[in-house]
Amino acid sequence: MDISDLQQDSGRYLQEYIQSLENLPSEVNYHWAEIQNREDQGKNLERRVHTQQLDLTKLHRQWFAQELDKREKILKHETTIIKRIQRDYDKLEDLSTERIQLAENALRLVDRHLERLGHDLDLLDKSNPEYQEPLAVSTMDTKKHGIDQNLAPEEEEEGEEEEEDDEEAYFAAMMANRQKKRKKKEARDGEEHTExxxxxxxxxxxxxxxVGCDGENCPYEWFHMECTGLDAPPKGAWYCDECQVEAGNSRKLKKMKRKKESMAAA
Structure with missing residues (x-):
């Protein structure tokens, strides 16, 4: 469907565009399943590498425990294990590369549909520079000036053309309004976040x-549980690291002050 079709029948264009998206979920799910399959293979290889590394450690211990004439035989096994580990690491690297390629292919599938829609909307914008203004205004102006009198049998045809123009204006204005609303929402969310x-x-x-800090002059006041390292909320009073240091320094100063006062009194 070219740009002329979009101008004449925006509803049909939307219907065809939505139909072109029917296979997109299954295609993305396929790529995700393939990525998950590579992930599972990688985990199995990682476990095998870990086991082989343990075997290599045991072999080294045996090497130190054996007599000199028997150590050469043990070293032959070491070479075999190291080759297996290297081979598994190469497979892990290949699986990582495949996962990246699958993810990029899935993104390209989505981008292809978005680029098509963006391209068609750009063409529509260029062919209708003032598309954001409702085209129904022109018909209202004609009625205001009394030009709608003496309508002949062509009235039905003109009405159909006006309906098509209204659909086109509605579709274009809808896309423009969505962009404006999104920008306003992003700006509003940004302001709310900074406040x-x-x-x-x-x-x-x-x-x-x-978790709230019980320090009187705590600069932070409240803390996220994961940032404090606590597994559960404290039952009693709780002080952050800075307040604990400040409290410790305060106790030291009071102790030194009492010591000086006692020495002066003596």
Missing amino acids: EPLYCYCRQVSYGEM
Whole structure:
């Protein structure tokens, strides 16, 4: 369907475009299944490499425990194990390359459909520079000036043409409005994100389970559980690392002050 067809029947264009996407989910799922298959093969190879490395360690221990005349025989086994490990590492590298290629192919499948839609919309934009303005305005202006009088039998044909123009304007305006709304939402989300207070060592916004510091002058106040290293919320008072250091220094200063006062009194 070329750009002239899109201008004349945007509804049919959308229907054909959606039909072209019917096989996309199954194609992406196929690539994902192939990636998962390579992942499973890689895990099996990693386990085998780990076992072979343990065997190599045992072999080295045996080498040190054996007499000199028997060590040469042990070294023959070492060469065999090292070759197996190297061969498995080469297979792991090949599997990683295949996973990357499969992921890139899946992305290309999606990009191909997006590029097609973007290309057609660009052509529509170039052929209709003022497509964002509703074309129905022209018909309203004609009625306002009384030009709609004495409509002949051509009224039905003109009505059909106006409906087609309305569909075209609606489709183009819909795409433009979606872009405007998305940009406004991104800007609004960015403003909301910057206005939220930052907590924790990581200086991020509050999310998930948080732990409050009981230090009076704590610069962070609240902490993410994963940043504190705690497995469960503390039952009693809890102080962050900085507040613990500050409290320790405060106790040392008080202790030194009491010591000086006692020496002065003596």
